[in-house]
Amino acid sequence: MPFKILNNYELVPTIYLMNIAAPRIAKKALPGQFVILRIDEKGERIPLTIADFDRRNGSITMIFQAVGKTTMHLASMKAGDELLDFIGPLGNPAHIEKVGTVILVGGGVGVAPVFPQTRAFKEAGNKVISIIGARSANLLLWEDRMRKVSDELFITTDDGTKGHHGFVTDIVKKILESGTIVNRVVAIGPPVMMRAVAGVTRPFNVKTIVSLNSIMVDGTGMCGACRVLVGNETKFACVDGPEFDAHLVDFTLLMNRLAIYQPEEKTSLDKYKCEREGCKC
Amino acid sequence: MLERQKMPLQDPKIRAANFDEVALGFTEKQAVEEAKRCIQCKKPSCMKGCPVEVKIPGFLKDVAEGDFDSAIKEIKTDNALPAVCGRVCPQETQCEQVCVLSKKGASVSIGRLERFVSDYERRKSVQVPEKPDPTGKKIAVVGGGPAGLTAAADLAKTGHSVTIFEALHEAGGVLIYGIPEFRLPKEIVRAEVGYVKKLGVTVLLDHVIGKIETVDDLLSEFDAVFLGTGAGLPVFMNIDGENLNGVYSANEFLTRVNLMKSYKFPDYDTPIKKGKHVVVVGGGNVAMDSARCALRLGADEVTIVYRRGEDEMPARAEEIEHAKEEGIIFRLLTNPVRIVGDGKNWVTHVECINMHLCEPDESGRCRPAPTPGTEHKIEADVVVIAIGTSPNPLVPRTTKGLEITKHGTIVAKENGETTKKGVYAGGDAITGSATVISAMGAGKKAARAIDEYVRGR
Numbered sequence: 058m059p060f061k062i063l064n065n066y067e068l069v070p071t072i073y074l075m076n077i078a079a080p081r082i083a084k085k086a087l088p089g090q091f092v093i094l095r096i097d098e099k100g101e102r103i104p105l106t107i108a109d110f111d112r113r114n115g116s117i118t119m120i121f122q123a124v125g126k127t128t129m130h131l132a133s134m135k136a137g138d139e140l141l142d143f144i145g146p147l148g149n150p151a152h153i154e155k156v157g158t159v160i161l162v163g164g165g166v167g168v169a170p171v172f173p174q175t176r177a178f179k180e181a182g183n184k185v186i187s188i189i190g191a192r193s194a195n196l197l198l199w200e201d202r203m204r205k206v207s208d209e210l211f212i213t214t215d216d217g218t219k220g221h222h223g224f225v226t227d228i229v230k231k232i233l234e235s236g237t238i239v240n241r242v243v244a245i246g247p248p249v250m251m252r253a254v255a256g257v258t259r260p261f262n263v264k265t266i267v268s269l270n271s272i273m274v275d276g277t278g279m280c281g282a283c284r285v286l287v288g289n290e291t292k293f294a295c296v297d298g299p300e301f302d303a304h305l306v307d308f309t310l311l312m313n314r315l316a317i318y319q320p321e322e323k324t325s326l327d328k329y330k331c332e333r334e335g336c337k338c
Numbered sequence: 339m340l341e342r343q344k345m346p347l348q349d350p351k352i353r354a355a356n357f358d359e360v361a362l363g364f365t366e367k368q369a370v371e372e373a374k375r376c377i378q379c380k381k382p383s384c385m386k387g388c389p390v391e392v393k394i395p396g397f398l399k400d401v402a403e404g405d406f407d408s409a410i411k412e413i414k415t416d417n418a419l420p421a422v423c424g425r426v427c428p429q430e431t432q433c434e435q436v437c438v439l440s441k442k443g444a445s446v447s448i449g450r451l452e453r454f455v456s457d458y459e460r461r462k463s464v465q466v467p468e469k470p471d472p473t474g475k476k477i478a479v480v481g482g483g484p485a486g487l488t489a490a491a492d493l494a495k496t497g498h499s500v501t502i503f504e505a506l507h508e509a510g511g512v513l514i515y516g517i518p519e520f521r522l523p524k525e526i527v528r529a530e531v532g533y534v535k536k537l538g539v540t541v542l543l544d545h546v547i548g549k550i551e552t553v554d555d556l557l558s559e560f561d562a563v564f565l566g567t568g569a570g571l572p573v574f575m576n577i578d579g580e581n582l583n584g585v586y587s588a589n590e591f592l593t594r595v596n597l598m599k600s601y602k603f604p605d606y607d608t609p610i611k612k613g614k615h616v617v618v619v620g621g622g623n624v625a626m627d628s629a630r631c632a633l634r635l636g637a638d639e640v641t642i643v644y645r646r647g648e649d650e651m652p653a654r655a656e657e658i659e660h661a662k663e664e665g666i667i668f669r670l671l672t673n674p675v676r677i678v679g680d681g682k683n684w685v686t687h688v689e690c691i692n693m694h695l696c697e698p699d700e701s702g703r704c705r706p707a708p709t710p711g712t713e714h715k716i717e718a719d720v721v722v723i724a725i726g727t728s729p730n731p732l733v734p735r736t737t738k739g740l741e742i743t744k745h746g747t748i749v750a751k752e753n754g755e756t757t758k759k760g761v762y763a764g765g766d767a768i769t770g771s772a773t774v775i776s777a778m779g780a781g782k783k784a785a786r787a788i789d790e791y792v793r794g795r
Binding site: 084085098100101125139142145147154278279282284291310314316317322324 | 551589
């Protein structure tokens with residue numbers, strides 16, 4: 058049963074927002090969960106975090122960066138096109154509770170999955186401080202949405218074109234050093250960023266949660282492709298996660314494992330570009 | 339006594355480089371000759387060796403008379419997936435082991451004949467039995483593997499409305515993601531699933547029960563639930579280096595190759611590491627399948643490392659024989675102690691130790707023990723761990739009142755009844771990793787119990 062694309066557009070350069078009609082999944086989806094999709098018969102299965110869901114309209118929102126073959130193909134699809142497979146909601150939902158003050162950190166495309174959690178932590182009665190970062194101002198995602206559900210919002214850009222000139226970790230550190238009592242930090246973004254946030258919060262002993270985007274195939278615990286080391290124990294990101302205690306995660310292993318198929322990813326992308334744009338090789 | 343017919347095979351040198359089926363199947367003439375070998379025992383023991391109770395002498399008689407239509411009809415009253423069973427059942431430990439002729443030389447090739455008649459029917463056109471009157475009862479089957487498909491087929495044949503919820507994008511379970519094309523062509527699995535659908539069964543793909551719906555959700559809509567969720571959680575050895583790049587669980591390796599067709603990369607999008615030196619750890623069918631896939635992906639050298647001896651190997655005799663013919667190296671009585679990598683997290687070799695056999699353990703097989711001082715290295719850029727699987731945790735974790743053993747298997751009676759009312763289970767989810775046919779047998783038993791249960795409601 059194919060799944061219809063309701064709309065698909067570029068939010069900021071290379072980053073796309075896609076809404077999919079999937080009423081049964083929308084009915085059950087919770088912040089922190091993900092879906093696995095496959096575009097067509099020859100397609101690979103890729104996991105994408107749920108950026109939002111609309112139970113009434115029966116739709117799921119995903120935000121993705123067009124970096125490889127599958128995401129580029131996805132980016133080229135139009136409203137009315139269909140995905141062959143759309144599976145979810147997978148993974149454990151984020152643990153949302155009233156803890157006091159929560160810092161939510163979203164880096165790059167990671168702002169998308171942070172958004173529903175920010176809203177949920179706010180609705181649960183927490184004081185919510187959000188920090189969103191991007192390489193440059195024109196790549197910054199969902200500032201308006203995040204502002205609506207945050208008590209305070211900080212912006213950082215690597216090149217200083219907007220907000221604080223520097224990294225999200227600078228702001229996290231500043232808040233913690235200022236003596237503000239922070240009861241939890243949630244950080245979602247590139248592994249380097251999540252590792253850096255964990256490094257900043259560790260000396261302050263603030264519970265820090267990250268969402269791990271390891272390589273997956275089935276997403277149901279069957280294959281073990283997504284295994285990560287947490288507190289020296291092997292865990293499967295798909296069924297044990299995707300969220301884990303950042304202070305226990307082996308980020309080096311995560312990054313090494315994310316690079317497994319780099320040569321194949323390049324082959325696949327080159328072939329796709331060749332086929333789409335006419336071969337220049 | 340007539341001589342056992344030889345199965346025509348693809349030449350080992352040629353087949354080691356393709357994914358086409360290895361065994362080509364009997365000709366009509368061979369099938370008739372082979373079936374004539376059956377002496378039609380008055381008290382046939384072969385049937386007792388079949389977990390799904392196929393009336394073997396009956397169908398063999400039909401084949402011997404050249405009446406293949408009657409033969410397949412006879413088989414299908416008891417077995418919904420004969421083209422699968424004829425290819426992957428370990429007949430040598432089941433029907434063929436207890437065949438009277440096996441004591442006098444060689445048993446009748448029951449499995450190969452089952453394959454022959456089901457292939458004959460598929461080429462011709464598949465007959466579907468008349469639909470019985472609907473009972474008005476609805477049954478949910480979780481998992482579209484051998485147990486689920488069998489339970490669904492039997493329940494549909496008795497007039498119940500059956501829906502299979504399959505987590506993956508294709509039904510068949512291990513028949514699709516696990517067993518390779520060269521042993522069980524996927525077209526055949528699709529045809530068998532097609533037959534189950536023709537019996538009236540609805541198959542919903544991409545439905546991960548425990549996530550999109552819980553078992554309790556299903557119970558509010560269906561009269562009973564059958565859990566055939568399989569043993570889909572890979573077991574690792576808990577040795578150093580298992581998370582190195584290039585180390586796969588057999589489930590992942592085989593899923594990439596079979597379900598995702600990564601052997602056709604980059605035409606298909608899913609990649610796989612094609613190792614030059616591949617080490618596969620384990621001695622079961624899954625290990626043989628992984629090794630033979632690695633060879634077909636272009637490896638220079640594929641080594642099976644198994645901690646016991648060949649007699650203890652749980653793989654089908656034929657698979658071991660085929661693997662050897664194809665040039666797979668067997669390092670028996672050898673066990674990995676750690677997997678070693680380079681500085682960039684890539685596997686470079688497996689460190690092993692020699693083993694020797696001691697007294698038999700509770701499984702009746704000799705327990706292997708390491709021989710100190712025999713540590714050695716085997717070069718490897720891909721390692722596949724094929725030492726078994728444990729049950730998938732998604733349903734147990736999300737179902738209240740469903741008792742689970744400490745091994746993660748679902749507690750169930752002989753007829754599949756679990757500790758939760760209206761919920762039955764069968765297959766690897768109960769037993770841990772076993773065979774296709776034992777899962778089918780469990781599906782069949784559970785279908786009977788479910789039928790009785792829903793009629794009593």
